[in-house]
Amino acid sequence: MKTQETQTLERPEEKAPEPIEKVSIIISKGSLEGVYPGLIMANGARMEGIEATLFFTFFGLEAVIDKRMDNLKVATVGNPAMHIPTMIGGLPGMSSFATKKMQGEMEKLDIPPVREFIEMIHDTGAEIYVCKATVDMFHLEEEDFCEQVDGVITVGEFYEKSAGAEIIFT
Amino acid sequence: MPELKTLELDKDGHLANLDDWSPELAQDLSTQEGVGQLNDRHWMVINYIRDQFMEKGDAPSIRKLTKQSGVSTKELYQLFPKGPAKKAAKIAGLPKPKGCI
Numbered sequence: 001m002k003t004q005e006t007q008t009l010e011r012p013e014e015k016a017p018e019p020i021e022k023v024s025i026i027i028s029k030g031s032l033e034g035v036y037p038g039l040i041m042a043n044g045a046r047m048e049g050i051e052a053t054l055f056f057t058f059f060g061l062e063a064v065i066d067k068r069m070d071n072l073k074v075a076t077v078g079n080p081a082m083h084i085p086t087m088i089g090g091l092p093g094m095s096s097f098a099t100k101k102m103q104g105e106m107e108k109l110d111i112p113p114v115r116e117f118i119e120m121i122h123d124t125g126a127e128i129y130v131c132k133a134t135v136d137m138f139h140l141e142e143e144d145f146c147e148q149v150d151g152v153i154t155v156g157e158f159y160e161k162s163a164g165a166e167i168i169f170t
Numbered sequence: 171m172p173e174l175k176t177l178e179l180d181k182d183g184h185l186a187n188l189d190d191w192s193p194e195l196a197q198d199l200s201t202q203e204g205v206g207q208l209n210d211r212h213w214m215v216i217n218y219i220r221d222q223f224m225e226k227g228d229a230p231s232i233r234k235l236t237k238q239s240g241v242s243t244k245e246l247y248q249l250f251p252k253g254p255a256k257k258a259a260k261i262a263g264l265p266k267p268k269g270c271i
Contacts, residue, residue, distance in 0.1 A: 040270060040271070043232075044270055044271075047232060047253060047254065048253045048256065049251070049252035049253030049256075049257075050253075109269075109271065110231040110233050110234055110269070110271050112233055112271075120232075120233065120236075120243050123242065123243035123244045123247070124244075125244075125247055
């Protein structure tokens with residue numbers, strides 16, 4: 001998750017490829033495993049000194065809706081990589097069980113819960129936006145979001161803000 | 171004190187030998203990294219990550235650092251702009267941190 005740094009003191013004549021300076025990360029899924037990769041990528045970018053913008057769209061909004069963000073769940077159905085048969089994955093409590101397990105593993109790696117992670121990423125100077133079309137579709141208001149959300153923007157505005165950035169869709 | 175440019179570096183440009191590091195050298199490294207004059211707050215971070223490294227063999231995650239060192243995420247990014255984890259580790263004479271968080 002780190003960009004390769006080839007710059008050294010003694011060999012300034014060696015030309016390294018242009019480093020990435022800015023990323024725009026789109027988070028479009030609302031399951032726990034759908035949200036975390038984008039958050040980790042955004043935080044990792046800031047750690048490397050790369051500018052980062054997060055754009056939440058469709059069910060990705062769950063991660064920044066104040067009332068929902070603490071309760072995201074791992075999807076246990078329709079995910080062959082979970083290695084749980086679909087019928088078993090659909091039993092009551094399976095998703096909560098898988099979620100608890102994953103949260104435990106993440107805590108060991110020092111990956112914070114969603115709310116803390118969003119706060120942390122915002123504190124690094126990254127900007128956080130939500131998709132206007134989704135906000136309209138789900139009949140949401142600006143007050144529904146956590147305070148770290150910098151605004152509700154259109155797709156056009158998202159592209160404007162992403163000028164010069166690598167766009168990553170998750 | 172040995173000159174910075176005569177010291178052996180690893181592939182990431184960090185000091186290759188922990189023993190080469192000194193507080194004076196940290197200031198040279200800081201200047202070279204564009205972080206500038208080190209103040210008490212920078213030193214809180216540097217000392218904390220050095221202690222953690224000596225104890226655990228890797229620099230702490232940013233989350234741990236901000237929770238335990240008394241320097242907030244916001245301040246950390248102000249103190250070490252352009253990549254706090256890597257810059258702080260470099261100035262502290264440590265290898266690039268291995269963690270992703």
